[in-house]
Amino acid sequence: MRWVAIAPVALFAALGGFFLSGLFRENPDALPSTRVGQTAPPLSVTALPGKTPLTPEMLADGEVKLVNFWASWCVPCRVEHPQLEHLAEELPVYGINYKDAPDAALAFLEELGDPFAAIGVDGDARTGIDWGLYGVPETFVVAGDGTVMLRFAGPITESVIADTLTPAIEAARAR
Numbered sequence: 001m002r003w004v005a006i007a008p009v010a011l012f013a014a015l016g017g018f019f020l021s022g023l024f025r026e027n028p029d030a031l032p033s034t035r036v037g038q039t040a041p042p043l044s045v046t047a048l049p050g051k052t053p054l055t056p057e058m059l060a061d062g063e064v065k066l067v068n069f070w071a072s073w074c075v076p077c078r079v080e081h082p083q084l085e086h087l088a089e090e091l092p093v094y095g096i097n098y099k100d101a102p103d104a105a106l107a108f109l110e111e112l113g114d115p116f117a118a119i120g121v122d123g124d125a126r127t128g129i130d131w132g133l134y135g136v137p138e139t140f141v142v143a144g145d146g147t148v149m150l151r152f153a154g155p156i157t158e159s160v161i162a163d164t165l166t167p168a169i170e171a172a173r174a175r
Helices: 002-023 056-060 075-087 102-112 126-131 158-173
Strands: 065-070 093-098 118-122 138-142 148-153
Touching: 056 065, 065 075, 075 102, 075 158, 093 126, 102 118, 118 126, 138 158, 148 158
Parallel strands: 065 093, 093 118
Antiparallel strands: 065 138, 138 148
């Protein structure tokens, strides 16, 4: 009979511990990625007319790079665009245009500028699925050997560059 009185207290303590552990995760807003630490998935992309096409060989060319999934219809992609232009001065940034009309993508780049060293078009979302994409924008730091070092979901801001991307880029360079 005594266990009946103790059971609710024990259950409450266990649930409280579970919820408290969630408060102390490193970054509760981060979305996990099974791709981090693995070789970048294959690319199933086509060329964007008039732009350098993104090829699988570019992902393992010995240089650290960013791979950015974007679309012309994506408002946060427009917000992060100046940050991508800044990052493109430091390392190659490859773009994957996601589920977009080629004319709209080209107009977007004409209006805002083109920070991408090469671009692939993921019209059927196959590459997005292979990379574990939740939505756009998403940016991946890829080491010179093609290993995915970081996945960042959401628009890149100055604080994201300082706190998240720069440490991952430095770790990729140190490999």
